[in-house]
Amino acid sequence: MDFEVTYTEEQQRFRTEVRAWFAANVPPSITREPASATEASENYRMRRELGRKLGAKGWLFPTGLERYGGGGLDVDHAIILEEEADRFDLSLPPFYDSGATMGAPTIAVWGSEEQKETFLRPIYRGDVRVWQLLSEPSAGSDLAGVKMRAVRDGDEYVLNGQKIFIGSANGTDWMWTLAVTDPNGERHKNLSWFMVDAALPGITVQPMELLGSGGGSGEHGHKNTVFFTDVRVPAICLVGGENNGWKVASTHLELEHGGGGHVGRNRLWEGILSYCQKHDRDGQPLIEHQDVRDILADIYIKSEIGRLFGLRNFWLTYARHPKTYEGPQASLYHKYAGLWMTGAILEAVGPAALTTDPRWGSEEGFLELQQRNGIVAVHPGGTADIQKVEMARRIGIGRTTRQAAGKIV
Ligand SMILES: Cc1cc2nc3c(=O)[nH]c(=O)nc-3n(C[C@H](O)[C@H](O)[C@H](O)COP(=O)(O)OP(=O)(O)OC[C@H]3O[C@@H](n4cnc5c(N)ncnc54)[C@H](O)[C@@H]3O)c2cc1C
Incomplete structure (x- = not known):
């Protein structure tokens, strides 16, 4: 191919x-x-x-x-x-709009006509930004174990619970979430999927200080805990039917677990190459040291493989070709390669990779940020272990029936 x-x-x-x-x-x-x-x-x-x-x-x-x-x-x-x-x-x-890039395709698959009209148009026009609210203190990898509760009351659902590691800086307009609608129901058949107006009374957003905080525009590194206290959500906000939330989630999890792919150059590679061209070790540019060249060649190869996996998955998804293991394969590769690169960059550049001091560190501190984010990036959107579990299920390891990829239209 x-x-x-x-x-x-x-x-x-x-x-x-x-x-x-x-x-x-x-x-x-x-x-x-x-x-x-x-x-x-x-x-x-x-x-x-x-x-x-x-x-x-x-x-x-x-x-x-x-x-x-x-x-x-x-x-x-x-x-x-x-x-x-x-x-x-x-x-x-x-x-930052992970809630819309994954939420909109989910509504496109599972929403009613009225929900598509209500939610998709403002998202597509850029009038709203959306966060995804899935993880809880006791439900990260075990997403099906969420505890957030939603109780029907007339034309509304009343939501109570807590979500963590959510969103970005600068707030949001909407948020979507998974909540328990049948506390006595069978696992995977007890959840529902809601699109919620973030301005509703009873929602509190509290910033979290995390290892990846403080980089870039602050959008991506910044995370929040979100508390719901008696939040009254109109019933139209329940997408895909009551207690059907786990199936609805299969669409955005497919995209999040690498299935959506990614198009673009590898900016980390460009940054590290430029740094090694401009900075010296022992009076000689880093790029001229044999050990550094060796590491840079490996970084380039891994970056290119990651870029091509991303492009392949974007193409497979949006050309509407069937997928099986490709999403978690790319995600797993990306996470492991990123972690490896963090160590490789430290080896190539030395302690300068650990500081934001402009005398030694990189422009805008991207190397120091990489040291933190290489570790952080193993976790969001399903950890590396979870990608491995997913991929195993897709290729038929440990299951008699291979798990299918989530549906996208
Ligand atoms: C930077 C960042 C951004 C995030 N953004 C969001 C967001 O926008 N929205 C949101 O909802 N969540 C978000 N998350 C949360 C993220 O999805 C969870 O951190 C992740 O799913 C892991 O859950 P956990 O932290 O509870 O760890 P746990 O699930 O408690 O896992 C702990 C360890 O056990 C391992 N483990 C768990 N289960 C298994 C298993 N079955 N097999 C093998 N190993 C296993 C894990 O790999 C991990 O190493 C974000 C997290 C981070 C760090």
Whole structure:
């Protein structure tokens, strides 16, 4: 299989149009590292504004269902959009929005017409951003063991519980979550999936200080605990039927566990290469030391494999090809490779990789952040162990019936 994509003349014309649009609409400062809280919130504002402009063209969610305001584009045009965004160090959406990138496809599969109209259009247009609220203090890997309770009361459900490791900085408009609707029900048949307005009374968001905090615009490293106290949610917000939440979750878990793929260059590789070209050891640029070259070659190979797995999965998913093990395979590879790279970079660069001091450390402290994030990244979206379990089930190890990939339309 040839992993690289080739383009028709029409697609190349589309690329030219997209490139010109990005050049005219992306503020140059959007990817500059914010130096203060004020700059960080201004950066977030710029990203949301860009999101709305992309949404108006159907380019924020290029493969989203067209009749609800999504792009309705095929996979090749979607890859072009992602690649052109990547030239500006951006992804689509250009802000933290894991709740929408995984929540919208979930509603597209499991939602009623009314729910698709209500929820998909604002997401596709960039009018709302969404967080996903799954993990709880006693339910991370064992997601089916969540305790958050939802009790029907007339036309509403009343939600009580606690979620952890949630979202980002700068708050959210909506959040989706899994809650127990049948406390006596069989495991996997006792949960329901809700889309919740984050402004409802009874929701409290409390920031968490974590190992990965403090990097980038603060969006990704920043996590929260979210408390629900007697939160009254309209019944229309229950998507996919009562006690059917585990099946509904199979769609976003497929995307989260590597199935959604990723398009774009490996920015860590570019950063480490540039650092080794610019910094010396014993009066000689790092790049000229044989041991460093050796490590850099391995980093490049691993980065490329990760990039190609990401591209393959994006293509398989949005070209609507069947998948089995590919999602957890990519996710597992990405997590292990990232952890390995953290050690390899430390070996190549030495103690400079551990400091944010501009005299020795890297520009904008990305090497020091990598030392923390390589460890952190093994955990979100299902730990490396869980990816291994998933992959084993998909290829038929330990199960007589192979587990199928989650459904995506
Ligand atoms: C940076 C970050 C961002 C996150 N973002 C979100 C978010 O936006 N929304 C959200 O809902 N959650 C989020 N999470 C939570 C994340 O999904 C959980 O941390 C993860 O699922 C692991 O759960 P846990 O921390 O409870 O660990 P546990 O489930 O308690 O696991 C502890 C250890 O046991 C291992 N283990 C557990 N079960 C098994 C098994 N069956 N087989 C083998 N090993 C096993 C795990 O691999 C791990 O090493 C985030 C976490 C981090 C660190």
